[in-house]
Amino acid sequence: MELALICAQQVIVLFLLIGVGTLAVKTGVLKLEHKQPLSNLLVNIVVPAMIVNSYQMEFSLEILRNLLAAFGLSILTIALGTVLTLALTARRKNSRTAIFRFASIFSNAAYMGFPLISALFGSEGLLYASAYVTVFNVLLWTLGYSMVSGSSDPKAVVKSLAHTPAIYAVLVGLAIYLLQIPIPALLAQPISLLGAMNTPLSMLITGMLIAAGDLKSIVCSRPIWKLAAMRMLVIPALCLGAFALLGLFRFGMAAQVVLLLECCPAAAITSVFAVQFGHDEQFAAGCVVLTTLLSILTLPLCALVLTMA
Template identity: 55%
Template sequence: MELALISARQVVVFFMLIMTGYFAIKAKVLTPEARHHFSSLLVSIVVPCMLVNSYIAEFDAEVFHGIVLAFIHSFILIMIGLVIAVLAARRMGKDNRAIFEFAMIFSNAGYMGFPLIQALFGNEGLLYASSYNTVFNILIWTYGYARVSGQTDAKKVVNTIVRSPAMIAVVVGLVLYLFQIPVPELIHQPISQIGGLNTPISMMITGMILAGSELSKVIRDRAVLAIIGIRLILIPAVCLLIYGFLHISFGMASEVVLLLEACPCAAISTVFAVQFHYDEEKVAGAVILSTVLSILTLPVMAYIITTLL
């Protein structure tokens, strides 16, 4: 019951933020075009600050082995999801295939998963969750960004990725963490506060899209339902089966990343749908519906991982 309440509380906050964007458009406080400016602000400033802030932490040698293990498990699980998503996306419309694939691969682990991790595993679990977050962000801003942006020239893709604010932030953050470079509070505080805008702005963009869409039509779309089923059920189930087949130990590190891999579609899917002109309504619908349904699926997954296995 506690797991269900934690998940439900996160979803309520999620929807309050979404409705803020929704009513801002309906009340004409913002124009529909504002979502493009919000998107640019998020990708260029807010996300990089969030990434750098996540690495400003004290190095603990005692759990470093677990962090490395969580890093390896995270890469394996996300790659399993990537293969499943690529295969599933072949049957979807070509025009939106890239963003649908993206929504299936990447989960909303930071917002929906971290509260569950803290409740189940405490602060040590959050350290392992940070490993997942590192792999997650590296793959989002390499493979994910290249895929949805439609870049086909390898040199241009590499150039775009290397120069992207998010990848620069990952490099800066890793240097700060590994070398334990002290960051003055005068600098750390604004970085932390700007990074904290990530979820509110992402959700507001989703609400702004919904203000001009027909949600009742979107939720009946087969592609949207397929994305949700693959993201919430198929990918976590396959990951569990592979771990069982290979007799991989279910220690805390693997339990944490398995749970994070079972989270709903990443909110940044909507941001990229806006930025690269995909079907915004369908992607927003997948993000919202998968979040609602995760109230049921996440506690079940947590119970299977922590009790049955």
């Protein structure tokens, strides 16, 4: 129950930050075209800095075991979501299918998940979250990319992965952690400060995304609600059930972190891919906006279930 209450409090804090982003757009302080450069700053600098910073801790064999477990659990959760989504949409053939599948499979782990994990579990939780994000990014730029682009060109996939800073940050972080490389304070402090920007910046961007959406049409859209049910209820329920059945909660914090990240709303990059590859932009944006709003209720509920597991 304590974890659920903390989660509820943190989600409210995040929601208030989202409100600041929305208000900033509505009042003209920020413009919608600022969303892309801010997103680039977050993904290419802030998140990698936060990941590297999370690995700066004393070596522990138990934490290493949990970190390796987090990699395995991350593969399992995303695989479960992928198999279920593909099975339920096997006969679905329309212009929204690719976006529906992508938004169902890939959560908004970096934008919504990392701030929540940081608040709930601290640096150790971020360590396990980095494992999830590594698996997430590899699958995003392989399976996800081919899903929305219609292309499975290995060169394009390798190029996409090579331009994913979070993966390099994990490799650097692992080297720092495993070899216990001391980071001079002159470098450690700016890395820490940049990493601390993740929560406010990611929530401001989410707020800008909500400001750009037509909430009335989103709330009245049946297809978007179907996607929201899949992303926010069906897939998390399947993963929670699988963890309970297989006894995976024995991994403690690592299991809780992975599940909370899997319970996050649809990935913000869904809208970007929709624009880039000519899919239904309104549907993609609606999926991100509605699932983000619903997460205000579902994430504390997920945390409550985890405390009871």
